[in-house]
Amino acid sequence: MLLLTEGQASDHRGAALMLHNLAPARELIGDRGYDSSHFRTELAARGIAPCIPSTRSRKVPIPHDTTLYRQRQRQRHRIEIMFGRLKDWRRVAMRYDR
Numbered sequence: 001m002l003l004l005t006e007g008q009a010s011d012h013r014g015a016a017l018m019l020h021n022l023a024p025a026r027e028l029i030g031d032r033g034y035d036s037s038h039f040r041t042e043l044a045a046r047g048i049a050p051c052i053p054s055t056r057s058r059k060v061p062i063p064h065d066t067t068l069y070r071q072r073q074r075q076r077h078r079i080e081i082m083f084g085r086l087k088d089w090r091r092v093a094m095r096y097d098r
Contacts, residue, residue, distance in 0.1 A: 011033030012034045027065075031052070032056075051068050052064060063095055
């Protein structure tokens with residue numbers, strides 16, 4: 001399923017729309033864009049533990065598993081690098097860059 005939102009929308013709004021399609025999981029790892037009280041309560045109702053760092057605007061930060069978050073962050077970084085390289089080679093293959 002693909003869901004596109006406007007550029008100014010928060011990530012948690014789009015994720016809340018797709019929450020009913022989420023596969024069963026023990027934990028959900030997300031960045032600060034997914035930090036909202038409503039989204040966290042929806043995850044808890046489904047039995048999913050959120051591993052989401054709190055936004056800087058929260059008065060009382062909510063703790064998260066930093067070890068798990070860092071481990072997954074390294075994996076996401078590798079995937080983002082791969083997509084960046086694919087985009088670079090697409091420009092060469094399509095002769096956008098000569």
